[in-house]
Amino acid sequence: MSLDITADAVARLVAAQFPQWAHLPVAAVSHGGWDNHTFRLGDELLARLPSVGAYVAQVEKEHRWLPVLARHLPLPIPEPVAMGSPDDGFPYPWSIYRWIDGHQAGGAQISDLTHLAGDLAGFLGALYAIDASDGPIPGKHNFFRGGPLDTYDAQVRESLSALAGEIDATAATATWDAALASTWDDPPVWVHGDVAPSNLLVLDGRLRAVIDFGCTAVGDPACDLVIVWTFFEGESRDVFRRSLPFDDATWARGRGWALWKSLITLVEDRQAPASAAHRFGWRSSSRAIVDAVVAEHRPLELTRRCASVSGWS
Numbered sequence: 001m002s003l004d005i006t007a008d009a010v011a012r013l014v015a016a017q018f019p020q021w022a023h024l025p026v027a028a029v030s031h032g033g034w035d036n037h038t039f040r041l042g043d044e045l046l047a048r049l050p051s052v053g054a055y056v057a058q059v060e061k062e063h064r065w066l067p068v069l070a071r072h073l074p075l076p077i078p079e080p081v082a083m084g085s086p087d088d089g090f091p092y093p094w095s096i097y098r099w100i101d102g103h104q105a106g107g108a109q110i111s112d113l114t115h116l117a118g119d120l121a122g123f124l125g126a127l128y129a130i131d132a133s134d135g136p137i138p139g140k141h142n143f144f145r146g147g148p149l150d151t152y153d154a155q156v157r158e159s160l161s162a163l164a165g166e167i168d169a170t171a172a173t174a175t176w177d178a179a180l181a182s183t184w185d186d187p188p189v190w191v192h193g194d195v196a197p198s199n200l201l202v203l204d205g206r207l208r209a210v211i212d213f214g215c216t217a218v219g220d221p222a223c224d225l226v227i228v229w230t231f232f233e234g235e236s237r238d239v240f241r242r243s244l245p246f247d248d249a250t251w252a253r254g255r256g257w258a259l260w261k262s263l264i265t266l267v268e269d270r271q272a273p274a275s276a277a278h279r280f281g282w283r284s285s286s287r288a289i290v291d292a293v294v295a296e297h298r299p300l301e302l303t304r305r306c307a308s309v310s311g312w313s
Helices: 007-017 057-070 113-128 149-162 169-180 221-225 234-243 248-271 276-280 286-310
Strands: 026-028 036-041 045-050 080-084 094-098 189-191 200-203 206-210 217-219
Touching (some): 007 045, 057 080, 113 206, 189 221, 248 286
Antiparallel strands (some): 080 094, 189 217
16 A cells, blocks of 8 residues: 655654755655655755555665766766665655756657657667666566566456457457567666656756666666657657667567556556556557557568568568
């Protein structure tokens, strides 16, 4: 169960553990996240508190690795300032970060979506180039982002069964099976793990910062490609693709990650109607994303079959 954290409770935590900031006003941040509660602390800081125990391991990980990553990246990322301890007022470790000005991309006015796509691809390219030899491997701490897709095989097939009357489940299954058919065989790279519009800050219409590295790990970068189908379109989608030198198999796994996320969200929305665009900043509905991912796979699969029949491969 998610903890209900108020600004008054955060003010008490800050005063007890960091008295040097006790005089700063505390205010909840609109759309401050789902995994964490976020509060503005004065003009230059923010407090971030895990909403449930599943996100606790991310606190120490971000404090350990964000300063390392920041030195190599072309855009700002969260800067940890202090780590709070559990106490009677809050049961988990928590963080204070530097405040970064900007608005979430999903609700921001973006002057040039194609330029943003290029900037984001450049940021991710720089992230993938950072030495990953000692980084954390995918696991429960990041919900296996960067790990093998088959971690979510049962969940996807349950969702496909539940949605059989609403989507083309046969085509979606073929798309999913194609995604499972390959693995990342190159050395692991740093991945963000949750490249969603809600984790991109835009200022004056341009990409300002990338935030929320709770799902970061070292592994397969395919999980970072989901934004192709959830946010970009037309020329911006093409620019993002061209700017990242991945093979067809990696893009197929990217479609798998997008299919998993949109399927489970579509099932959740049937039970408790909500807007994915509101939660994650998506430009399209969960159903539309499922359809787009499947539609992209279909001609690729047809080409493969024709090539096999004709003896081209």
